[in-house]
Amino acid sequence: MTDYAVTNPATGETVATYETATDAQIEDAVARAHAAASAWGATSPADRAAVIRRIAELHRERKDDLGAVIVKEMGKPIVAAVGEVEFAADIIEFYADNIERITGDQPLDILGDGTAVIRRAPLGVLLGIMPWNFPAYQVARFAAPNLAIGNTIILKHAPQCPESAAMIEGIYADAGLPDGAYVNVYATNEQAATIIADPRVHGVSVTGSERAGAAVAEVAGRNLKKVALELGGSDPFIVLSTDDLDAVVQNAVDARLDNNGQSCNGAKRFIIADDLYDAFVEKFVAALAAVDATDPTQEDTILGPLSSLAAAERLQEQVDRAVAQGATLLTGGTREGAFFAPTVLADVTADMDAYQEELFGPAAVVYRAANEADAVAIANGTPFGLGSYVFTTDAEQAERVADGIEAGMVYVNLVLADSPELPFGGVKRSGTSRELGLLAADEFVNKKLIRKA
Numbered sequence: 001m002t003d004y005a006v007t008n009p010a011t012g013e014t015v016a017t018y019e020t021a022t023d024a025q026i027e028d029a030v031a032r033a034h035a036a037a038s039a040w041g042a043t044s045p046a047d048r049a050a051v052i053r054r055i056a057e058l059h060r061e062r063k064d065d066l067g068a069v070i071v072k073e074m075g076k077p078i079v080a081a082v083g084e085v086e087f088a089a090d091i092i093e094f095y096a097d098n099i100e101r102i103t104g105d106q107p108l109d110i111l112g113d114g115t116a117v118i119r120r121a122p123l124g125v126l127l128g129i130m131p132w133n134f135p136a137y138q139v140a141r142f143a144a145p146n147l148a149i150g151n152t153i154i155l156k157h158a159p160q161c162p163e164s165a166a167m168i169e170g171i172y173a174d175a176g177l178p179d180g181a182y183v184n185v186y187a188t189n190e191q192a193a194t195i196i197a198d199p200r201v202h203g204v205s206v207t208g209s210e211r212a213g214a215a216v217a218e219v220a221g222r223n224l225k226k227v228a229l230e231l232g233g234s235d236p237f238i239v240l241s242t243d244d245l246d247a248v249v250q251n252a253v254d255a256r257l258d259n260n261g262q263s264c265n266g267a268k269r270f271i272i273a274d275d276l277y278d279a280f281v282e283k284f285v286a287a288l289a290a291v292d293a294t295d296p297t298q299e300d301t302i303l304g305p306l307s308s309l310a311a312a313e314r315l316q317e318q319v320d321r322a323v324a325q326g327a328t329l330l331t332g333g334t335r336e337g338a339f340f341a342p343t344v345l346a347d348v349t350a351d352m353d354a355y356q357e358e359l360f361g362p363a364a365v366v367y368r369a370a371n372e373a374d375a376v377a378i379a380n381g382t383p384f385g386l387g388s389y390v391f392t393t394d395a396e397q398a399e400r401v402a403d404g405i406e407a408g409m410v411y412v413n414l415v416l417a418d419s420p421e422l423p424f425g426g427v428k429r430s431g432t433s434r435e436l437g438l439l440a441a442d443e444f445v446n447k448k449l450i451r452k453a
Helices: 023-042 045-061 063-074 078-097 099-103 137-149 162-174 189-197 210-222 245-261 274-289 309-324 372-379 395-404 438-442
Strands: 004-007 014-018 115-122 125-129 152-156 182-184 201-207 226-230 235-239 267-273 328-331 343-346 363-369 389-391 445-452
Touching (some): 023 115, 023 125, 023 152, 023 182, 023 189, 045 063, 045 099, 045 137, 063 078, 063 162, 078 099, 078 137, 125 189, 137 201, 152 189, 162 182, 189 210, 201 210, 235 245, 245 274, 245 363, 245 389, 267 274, 274 328, 274 343, 274 363, 309 343, 309 363, 372 395, 438 445
Parallel strands (some): 152 182, 267 363
Antiparallel strands (some): 004 014, 115 445
């Protein structure tokens, strides 16, 4: 019996299974990554960049095949799946292009004579524990900056993404990485804990649920290992003023349905100024109700199934519980297998579970805000603090609200604007680190001081 299997959420069919790694295979993976670390870390930045750039090229060359696998594994619409692979290539290329900035010495102004610099050196072997919702993108934003620094990677992908995990490992190998610099493992959670505890491994990055993050951080803490966490989110979408309500509504729909509603930083709570609330909700509900969850292999599909039947059942239970506790269901709330209808809840209050929970799927909650301060208070009223979205025609108000929101990211008057150069991460229970941008290359690095007389 293995946990690693490709089960198409659109059909419920298990199309492939993969054997979980043996303990001997785990030991071999760690040994290979450790053996590769010294040579890869000593390779010149220019030579590392050439290999990393080739990894990006191979992502683009194989985007259709990898995209098709992603659709099978987690139900992402095919256009979005191919787009994800292209974005992964952009991310990887960014680190090849910026490797000199990442690895170059940082001179320091010192008191007294002489010189001092910070020189960035790799730590060695890192473990990445990746989620199913972005099978290619998540790997790229962890692996690329760390390979650029000179670290080596052991990658434990989500159990429902074994085929894409194998394809991605093949891309890294075919690009010319030395053996052991990137190793895919079909590890159990217990084996992952063993890898973290191994003295040859120097850090672990996990993207996933709060529970997964807490479990990994506990093991890392016991073993004094650096840990980076990117966890859940319940991002607010605040509308305070607008000259084009229809455009704002379309942004709201796009932000909620992206990745079938299964993005950590997807807008999930829609906080609308009192004078705009009724009109916004009417248009928002109508726009979402017009979207059908359909076959993800079709080019015109906007919304596919959730990643699994279990995920759809979990969302159904959350929505049903919210209604039982007094929320108003404005549209949706139904499913067929793993396909979940776009859903909008209103009248959710602070004493209801849905006020604090993350709804991972095409389900939105709308709130009426009395004023700017009330909107910010509602936005901050959850344990999460990943991303946020603010729509206003008042530039000074945008600055005030951006300062007041407890989140790692604030996007003003736009959505779906992630880019390789922009750091990604959160605060509170949404995480402890940053990925993407130049900050990602500073997570697992020895910032070595060199002081000369």
